[in-house]
Amino acid sequence: MPLAFSWADFGQQVTSGLAAGAIYASVALALVLIYRSTDVVNFAQGEMATFTTYIAWSLMHHGLSYWPAFVLTLLIAFGGGVGVERLLIRPVERRPEIVIVIVTIGLLIALNGLTGWIWGPEVKAFDSPFPNNTVDVGGVVISVQDIGTFCVCLATVLVVWAFFRFTTVGLAMRAVAVNPDASRLMGVRVGWMLALGWGLAAVLGAVAGMMAAPTVFLDPDMMLVILIYAFAAAVLGGIDSPVGAVVGGLVLGVVINLLGRYVNFVGQELRLPSALALLLLVLLIRPSGLFGRVAVRRV
C-alpha cells in the first residue's frame, strides 16, 4: 500500500539504491573487464566473489582485524583470478564462445559446492567496518553502512580506472582488448594481460562481496542474485563499456528500489522480473545498451 509520497522517503530509496547499485556496478565492471578481453561473460564471477568473501571471514575469525583482512583478501582474490585464467580459460581460449561459457558455468557449480563444503551451508554474519548508525541529511535518513559501501565500491572502481588510464600495463591491456594480434607485434605478452584482467575482475568481485555480506549475510548463494543484477547492469550499459557498467549498476540499483516501493503491482516479489522486463525493453530500443558500441552490419 503506497503511502503518501514524501521526499524524505524518496531520498532514502535513492540512497540505499545507490549503495546497492554500487555493488552491482563493481560486479558489472568485473564482467565487462573480462568480456572486453576474453570475449565471454564470466558466469562464475559471483561465486568467485563469494569464495573470497568467505576467505575474508575465515581470516577475521582467526584474529585478523578488518582492514588487514580486507587487503589480504584482495591480494588472494587477485591471485585466484589470475590462476583461473591461466589454468582454466587458457586451454579453451581459442574454442567457440559457448565452450568457454560452459567452463565458467562449470566453475560456478563447482565453486558453489566447494564453498558449502568447506564452510557449511549455514548463514553466517559478516562484520562491517562501518558503524551501525545513520546520518540525517536534510530530512533524509541515510545509513552510514550505505555511505561506506558506496564510497568503497566507487573508490575501487576509480582505482581500476586510474590504472587503465595512467599506467603502461593498463594501456597495454586496453590495446589487447582492441587488437590482440597487433599488441603481440608490440611485444605485449597477451596471455598475461588477459590473466591480469581476470585478476582485477576478481578484486572487484571481492570488494563487492565484502560490502554486500554485512547486509545480505554470508551464505554460499549470496552472490547469485547480485550476479543477475550485475549481468543486467552490464548489458544495460553496453557489455563492452566500462562506463556503461558503472552507470548501469547505479541506475539499476535505484530503479529496483523505486519500483519496489512505488509500483503497487511490483511489491517485493516481482522486483527482479520487473527490473529485467524494463531492461529488455531498453534493449529492444537500443540493442547495444546505453553506452555500447553500435555494431554496424554491412550486407
Added chain:
Amino acid sequence: MPRVWILPAVRAAVLAGAVVLIAFLPRLVSEFRVSQFTYVGIYFIALLGLNILTGYNGQISLGHAAFMAIGGYTAAALILGRPGFELLGQHPSHLLPDSAMRPVFAIPIAGAVTGLIGYLLGIPALRLAGVSLALATFALAVSLPSIAKHFEHLTGGGGGLSLPLAKTPFGLDVSTSHWLYYEAWVCAAVLFVVAWILVRGRVGRGWRAIRDGEVAAVSSGVSPAVYKTLAFGVSAAFAGVAGALFVIQVSYINPDTFPLSLSILLLASVVVGGLGSLSGVVVGALVLEFLPIYAQQPPLVHVNLAKQASPVTFGVVLILIVVLMPGGAAGLLRLLARPLALLGKQR
C-alpha cells in the same frame, strides 16, 4: 566395388540397436531404474529442442527450463481442469477447461501452446543477439518462478498443483512406471524423427546458414526472421512436451520445479552431448540424469561424500568433458567412426 555404404550401414545398425535396447530396457532393470530412464527420455526431448535452438541455429538460451515450466503448467491445468482446481481448494481461472483431460492428450497440447509462446518470444529476440539474448533468456528463467507464484488462479501459486497420480490409461495391462517410460520414449522417438527431418531439410540448412554467418545467409536469400523465430518455436515446443511429461511423471508442479539451475544444466548437457548434432543428445540426457547422482556416490569407490561433493564433482567433470572433448560426445563418436569412414572411401 565401392564400400561407401559401410558407415551408413553401421549407423543404421547402431540406431536399430539403440531402439531395441530402449524397447526392452524395462524388462531388464528394476522399477526404480525404469523411472530414472524415463527422466532420461524426458531430458532427451528437452535437449533435442535446445540443441536445435543453440546448436543448429546459434541462438543461445539460458532459460530453457522456463519453457519446460510453461509446458508443465499447461499440462497440469488441462489435466486438472476447473474441477481439479476446486478440489485442491484453489480458485480456478475462467481460462481453464471445464473438465479434466487425459494426460496423454494434454501432452501434445502443452507442446503446441509452449511452441506458440516460444515463437512469439522469438520475435523480440530477433532484435537481440549474443550476450543480450543470453541475458533475456536468463531473465525469463529467473522471472518465471516469481510470475508463477503471482498468477495463482492459473498456476496454483506458491503451493503449486498436485495432480492425481498417474495411472495406465485405457485399461492396458502395463505397470504405471512402464507406461510412463514408454510414453516418454515414444514421444522422444517421434520428436527425434521430426527433428531429424527438419534438420536434414531446407529448414535445417537455413538454421545452420544463419548460425554460421547471418549476413552471408541473408545474401543467400535466407530470411533470419522466419528461421530464427521458427527455431524458437520448435525448441520451445519440444521443451513444452518434456515439461508436460515431467509433470505427469511426478504428479506435481510448483514454481521451483523447473529452476534456473535446470536451465543452466540443460545448456551444459547440450554442449556435453555435442552442439549441432543429434547423435550426442542421448549422452547429454544420460549425463544430466546420472552425473549428479554418481558425483556424490561414485560407483566402485565406496565413499559417501558430503552432499556438497556432488556439485563440485559435477562442475569439475563438466569442465573436463568440455575441455578434453571438443564437439562433445558427438565429436567423440565421429572420431571413433573415422576409421569406418575411411574404410568406406577406399575402392
Added chain:
Amino acid sequence: MALLELEGVEARYGPIKALHGVTLTVDDGEVVALLGANGAGKTTTLRAVSGTVRHEGRIAFGGQSIGRRTPDRVARLGLGHVPEGRGLFSELTVWENLRMGAYMRGERRTLRKEAPRIFRYFPWMERRRDQQAGTLSGGEQQMVALARALVSRPRLLMLDEPSLGLAPTVVQELFRIVSELNTNDGLAVLVVEQNANVALAAAARAYVLEVGEVVIEGTSDELRRHESVRKSYLGY
C-alpha cells in the same frame, strides 16, 4: 652475415601450404622489396618472420634463429612489423598508439626521447596526438602505424602493403619517408608490395614471389629490365 636470412622456409594455414621454400636475405641498411601477385605468399612470409605463423626451414635475424618464438619475443629482438591493414589500435589515440610502440623499451622514457625524432618525420602528428586513431584518414593511419613501429628503433622494419588503399601522392610521401629513414638512420627495410613501380623505386634489391616460392631476384635495375617482371608487374 645478413641481418635477415630465410632459407627454404615453408609455412601452412591448416592443410593449405602457402610457402614452398622461400629463400631471401636482407642486409643491414638495405631496402629490399618483396613483390608478387595476390596470394603469392608475401604476407605469409612476413608473418613467418615475425612469428605470427609457424614455419619450417631456417629464419635467422641478426644471426639468431627465430625458431618457434612467439611474436612478442620476436619483436623484442628488434624486428618491427607493420602488418597488412596497419594493425592500429583504432580506439586509442595517436599518442597512445605511439606509447604502445615504446612498450618494449620502457614506455614513457623511450617515447619522450624518441618523440622529437618521430615528429620531425611526421610534423602533423604532434598536433593530432590526442585524436582517436580510427578517425584518421587512411594515409594518416598508415603514417601512425609506421611511426609506431619506429619508436622502438628496430633494426629491421617490415612493411606489408603500405600503399594499399592510398592515393598516389600519399604513397609517394610514405616511401619518401621510408627512404629518408633508410638513408639517415640506416634502417633496414623489407617492404612487401603489389605496387611494383613504387617499391622498385625505393628498394635496392627485390625478390618476386609466385605461389610461395622466389622465382626472380636481383637488383631493382635488373628487375626493371626483366621482361616478365615488366609485363606482369610493371605494366609495360
